[in-house]
Amino acid sequence: xxxxxxxxxxxxxxxxxxxxxxxxxxxxxxxxxxGGTCGRGHKGAKSRxxxxxxxxxxxxxxxxxxxIPKFGFRRHFLRKKFSLINLDTIQNYVNQGKIQDLIDQKVxxxxxxxxxxxxxxxxGRGELxxxxxxxxxxxxxxxxLSIQKTGGEALSIS
Numbered sequence: 001x002x003x004x005x006x007x008x009x010x011x012x013x014x015x016x017x018x019x020x021x022x023x024x025x026x027x028x029x030x031x032x033x034x035g036g037t038c039g040r041g042h043k044g045a046k047s048r049x050x051x052x053x054x055x056x057x058x059x060x061x062x063x064x065x066x067x068i069p070k071f072g073f074r075r076h077f078l079r080k081k082f083s084l085i086n087l088d089t090i091q092n093y094v095n096q097g098k099i100q101d102l103i104d105q106k107v108x109x110x111x112x113x114x115x116x117x118x119x120x121x122x123x124g125r126g127e128l129x130x131x132x133x134x135x136x137x138x139x140x141x142x143x144x145l146s147i148q149k150t151g152g153e154a155l156s157i158s
């Protein structure tokens with residue numbers, strides 16, 4: 001069977017026969033089948049124009065979000081926001097020559113590693129090869145061990 005494939009343009013496309021039905025016109029008399037109440041039934045909110053059910057509405061039953069009690073209070077605005085810096089990041093800056101032997105708030109600000117008023121925490125991801133003197137607010141255990149292993153100093157600021 002050799003069927004020829006013909007190319008068609010978008011303007012030549014049409015839906016399959018019977019796939020498109022005419023929209024039922026509501027409220028056009030009893031003979032149409034959807035006259036009178038137009039399929040909305042009698043009375044109630046759903047029969048009125050402009051009705052839209054609110055999110056979480058359960059038909060007058062106490063909704064779930066009101067049944068479950070509120071609890072807890074977290075003061076996010078008082079939480080300290082630490083600038084987190086990993087050892088591999090510090091090592092990259094040392095390799096590039098941007099950091100020499102001392103790391104403090106000024107050096108970190110200059111290299112965009114922390115913000116002005118944020119305390120700094122040094123984390124232990126990666127390896128540190130250079131022996132450095134590092135001033136920071138906090139150190140992770142792994143970072144502290146790694147700094148001391150290379151012969152550096154970890155000094156905490158309060």
